[in-house]
Amino acid sequence: MKRRHLSVLLAAAVLSLALLAASMLLYIDHVNSSLWKQSAASILELTSQGSNALDTFIQKDYDTLQVFASEMSERPSDDQVWIQSNLASFESPLKDSYFCIDLTANRVYHNGGTADLSAEAAGQLAGMKDQGVLEPYNSAQSGVRSLGVYKRFTFGDGHSGLVLKQHRLEDVTDRFALSFYNGSGFSYVVKNDGEVLIRSSNKNSNRTFKNLYDIIDLSGKNSELALTSFKEAMTDGQSGAAVFSYNKAQNLFCYVPISSVEGWYLVSIIPNSVILDQASNIINWTLLLCGLITVLILAIILIYNRSSREHRREVRQIAYYDSLTGLPNFEKFKLDGGSQVAADPGARWSVLYIDLTGFKLVNDVMGFQFGDEVLRYLASVLTREKAEADIVCRFSADNFLMLHAYKERAEVGALCQRIIRGMNGQTIGGKQDVPLSVHIGIFCLEDDPAASDISLMVDRAHMAQKSIKNGRSNQYCQYDSGMRSEMLRRSEIEAVMEKALADGEFTFYIQPKYDVDGSRVVGAEALARWIQPGGKMVSPGEFIPVFEQNQFILQLDEYIFTRVCERLRNRLEQGLPVVTISVNVSRVHVRQEDFVSTYQAIKDRCQIPDGLIELELTESIFLENLDRIGSIIRELRAAGFGCSIDDFGSGYSSLNALKGMPVNVIKLDREFLLNEGDTGKGAVIVRSIIQMAKKLDIETVAEGVETPEQLAFLKDAGCDMIQGFIFSRPLPEPDFARLLEEDA
Known part of the structure; x- marks a missing residue:
C-alpha cells in the first residue's frame, strides 16, 4: 500500500516537473520570439534613422547647390x-x-x-x-x-x-554606415536592382560581393518566393525585413529606401544567431533576476509576517483616527456607532453635534498653533465627560460628534452643560481665561425612530446645531421636526436672494424715535424689509439670520445704507425736515477691513452732513477684539457718524469696555422691560444703566416699548428717547416723511 502511495507521489512529482519543464520551454520560446521581433523592429528603426540621416545630408547639399546655382x-x-x-x-x-x-x-x-x-x-x-x-x-x-x-x-x-x-x-561611409551588435552586422547602400554602391569600411564587413541578390542566391536554402517578394518590395520602394541564408547562416535583412535618391536603399544585414544570443542573454538575466526577486519576496514576506501586527495597527490608526486629537474620525464613528445602535435597538440613543464657535477668528487672531491647542483641549473635555460606552469623534475642522446612550432625557442636557462649563475660562496654550464657547445640536432617536442610520442621526443633530443663533444663551438645542422645514426654507431664501436684491425687492421701513413725552420725533431707525412680488413680506427674523451666516448681509447692509443716504440727500435738497437716522450694521460687516472706508465713501458721495447718520452695532460685537472695535468706532466718529450700541445689557458688554468706547447712544435691551414686572430687578438695572449713561454723556433709547406702564417707568428713570409700538410701528418711507412734515 505504501509502495503504491509512493508511486503515485513519484508519478505526481514527475508529472509536475514535466509540466514545469514544458511551461519553461514554452516560456523561453515565447520570450525568444518576442525578443527577436523586438530586436528586428529596433534594427529596422535604426536603419530607418540612418536612411533619414543620409536623406537630410543629401537635402542639405541640394539646398547649398540651389544657392550656388542661383548665383551662377x-x-x-x-x-x-x-x-x-x-x-x-x-x-x-x-x-x-x-x-x-x-x-x-x-x-x-x-x-x-x-x-x-x-x-x-x-x-x-x-x-x-x-x-x-x-x-x-x-x-x-x-x-x-x-x-x-x-x-x-x-x-x-x-x-x-x-x-x-x-x-x-x-x-x-564613416559618417553614415551603421554597425550592429559590436561589429557583427553592417549596413550597405544598394540600388533596387541589388548593386552595392556604398559598403561599410569596418574590417569585419563583407567587401567582396557586388550585388545583394548574388549572396542570397548562392545559398540553396533560400525560398524563391521569399526572394521574389524581397525584390518586388525593393523595386516598389517599400520598407521591411526578411530572413535569408547567407554565409552558412541565417541573416536578417532590414531595408529602407533613401527618399532623396530614386532607387537607392539602405540595407542592414545582421546574423540571426547574434540576435538570438542577445535574446538568450536577456532570458538568462531575466531568469536570474526572477530568482533574485523570488528570494527577495520570500525575505520580505518573512519580515512582513513578523511586523504585520504593528503595521496593521499603524494603518488602522491612520485610517480611523484623527492625527491632531487622537480621537476616532467619522468613518470609525460610523462603523462603531452603527454597530452599537444596531446591536441594541431598544436603548435610548442620542447624537451630539458639537461646534466650536468663532474658531476661524481664533485661528486668525491667535494663530493656528493655538487653534490646534484649542481643538486638543475640546477633545480632552469630551473624552472626560463621556460615559464609558459613548463614542466621540472629530467630524471636521472644528466639529465633533458624540454617540450617547441615556436613561432619562435630562441626562443629555446635563452632559451638554458639563461640556459647556468645561470650555469656559480655561487656561489653554499658556493663555488664561480664554473666552471659548460651543454650540451643541442634539438628536434623540426616540424623536424620529425612522432615522436609525448613524448618518441620518448626525444630519439631524447638525440641523439642531445650525438652528442656534449667535450668542452665548441657548448653547445647546434639541432637534424637532420643524427644523427640517427651516432648513428647506433657508435653501429657498438663498436660491432667490441675489435676484431679489437685483430686482429691488429689498427696501427699508422707518420706525420713529420720540421724546419721552411722545410730543415730537427726535430720530428714527431704518429697518430692512423684503417685499416679494404680489406684496408678500418676508419676516426679517427669517432672512437676516440666513444672510448673516452666508454673508449676503454684507450686500444688504450696504444696499440699505446707500438707499437711506440717497433719501436723506433728496430731502435736504428739497429743504424738507430731517432727523438722525440709525442704520443697523452686522457684526459680519464690522470684520471687513474696508468697512469704514466703504461707508464713509457712500456718505461723502451723497453729501450727508455729520450727525445725520447713526450706525447701530450689536452688543455682541464687543466680545471680539476690543482694541480693534474701539479703533473702528473712533474712525466712524471722526468720519461724522453717530455710533450706538444695540441691545445693551443683553449679557456681552463690559462697563470697563464701554468707558473706553466713544459711542454716543446706547439702546436698552427690551428684555429688561419684558421681565421688569417679574422680580423688579430689571427696573433697578435699567435705572442704573440710564444714570451711568448720563454721567458718560451718552444718550439712551428704550426700544420695544408697548405699554403705558413701561413708558411711565422709563420717563421716571430719565430715559432720553422712546422707540416702540406705543407711539409708532415701523412705517414705509413715504408715511414717515408725512409724519415728519406734520410734526414740523
Whole structure:
C-alpha cells in the first residue's frame, strides 16, 4: 500500500516537473520570439534613422547647390574670374569639393582652375535629371573614390550648366554606415536592382560581393518566393525585413529606401544567431533576476509576517483616527456607532453635534498653533465627560460628534452643560481665561425612530446645531421636526436672494424715535424689509439670520445704507425736515477691513452732513477684539457718524469696555422691560444703566416699548428717547416723511 502511495507521489512529482519543464520551454520560446521581433523592429528603426540621416545630408547639399546655382544663373558662362571666386567662397574646411560645369562649352570649373569635359562625360551629364546623386566614381582631379551631388541650371547667357558637390566616399561611409551588435552586422547602400554602391569600411564587413541578390542566391536554402517578394518590395520602394541564408547562416535583412535618391536603399544585414544570443542573454538575466526577486519576496514576506501586527495597527490608526486629537474620525464613528445602535435597538440613543464657535477668528487672531491647542483641549473635555460606552469623534475642522446612550432625557442636557462649563475660562496654550464657547445640536432617536442610520442621526443633530443663533444663551438645542422645514426654507431664501436684491425687492421701513413725552420725533431707525412680488413680506427674523451666516448681509447692509443716504440727500435738497437716522450694521460687516472706508465713501458721495447718520452695532460685537472695535468706532466718529450700541445689557458688554468706547447712544435691551414686572430687578438695572449713561454723556433709547406702564417707568428713570409700538410701528418711507412734515 505504501509502495503504491509512493508511486503515485513519484508519478505526481514527475508529472509536475514535466509540466514545469514544458511551461519553461514554452516560456523561453515565447520570450525568444518576442525578443527577436523586438530586436528586428529596433534594427529596422535604426536603419530607418540612418536612411533619414543620409536623406537630410543629401537635402542639405541640394539646398547649398540651389544657392550656388542661383548665383551662377545670373552670370555669363565665360566670366571665369567670377566663377572661380564664387567656387572659392563655397569651399569648406572639409575635404568636399565644388565644381561648375558648362555643359554647352564642355568646360569644367574648379577651385584649382579649369579643364575640358570629354564628349562622353558631357553626354552622360546632359541626360541626367535636374538634380540627383552620382553613383560612386573615381575623381578625375584626385583619383579618390567619391560621391557627387549635383543640380542643373542655366547660365545668364543661355548655356546649360551643372553645379556639383563632391564628397570623398570614405567620409560618407564613416559618417553614415551603421554597425550592429559590436561589429557583427553592417549596413550597405544598394540600388533596387541589388548593386552595392556604398559598403561599410569596418574590417569585419563583407567587401567582396557586388550585388545583394548574388549572396542570397548562392545559398540553396533560400525560398524563391521569399526572394521574389524581397525584390518586388525593393523595386516598389517599400520598407521591411526578411530572413535569408547567407554565409552558412541565417541573416536578417532590414531595408529602407533613401527618399532623396530614386532607387537607392539602405540595407542592414545582421546574423540571426547574434540576435538570438542577445535574446538568450536577456532570458538568462531575466531568469536570474526572477530568482533574485523570488528570494527577495520570500525575505520580505518573512519580515512582513513578523511586523504585520504593528503595521496593521499603524494603518488602522491612520485610517480611523484623527492625527491632531487622537480621537476616532467619522468613518470609525460610523462603523462603531452603527454597530452599537444596531446591536441594541431598544436603548435610548442620542447624537451630539458639537461646534466650536468663532474658531476661524481664533485661528486668525491667535494663530493656528493655538487653534490646534484649542481643538486638543475640546477633545480632552469630551473624552472626560463621556460615559464609558459613548463614542466621540472629530467630524471636521472644528466639529465633533458624540454617540450617547441615556436613561432619562435630562441626562443629555446635563452632559451638554458639563461640556459647556468645561470650555469656559480655561487656561489653554499658556493663555488664561480664554473666552471659548460651543454650540451643541442634539438628536434623540426616540424623536424620529425612522432615522436609525448613524448618518441620518448626525444630519439631524447638525440641523439642531445650525438652528442656534449667535450668542452665548441657548448653547445647546434639541432637534424637532420643524427644523427640517427651516432648513428647506433657508435653501429657498438663498436660491432667490441675489435676484431679489437685483430686482429691488429689498427696501427699508422707518420706525420713529420720540421724546419721552411722545410730543415730537427726535430720530428714527431704518429697518430692512423684503417685499416679494404680489406684496408678500418676508419676516426679517427669517432672512437676516440666513444672510448673516452666508454673508449676503454684507450686500444688504450696504444696499440699505446707500438707499437711506440717497433719501436723506433728496430731502435736504428739497429743504424738507430731517432727523438722525440709525442704520443697523452686522457684526459680519464690522470684520471687513474696508468697512469704514466703504461707508464713509457712500456718505461723502451723497453729501450727508455729520450727525445725520447713526450706525447701530450689536452688543455682541464687543466680545471680539476690543482694541480693534474701539479703533473702528473712533474712525466712524471722526468720519461724522453717530455710533450706538444695540441691545445693551443683553449679557456681552463690559462697563470697563464701554468707558473706553466713544459711542454716543446706547439702546436698552427690551428684555429688561419684558421681565421688569417679574422680580423688579430689571427696573433697578435699567435705572442704573440710564444714570451711568448720563454721567458718560451718552444718550439712551428704550426700544420695544408697548405699554403705558413701561413708558411711565422709563420717563421716571430719565430715559432720553422712546422707540416702540406705543407711539409708532415701523412705517414705509413715504408715511414717515408725512409724519415728519406734520410734526414740523
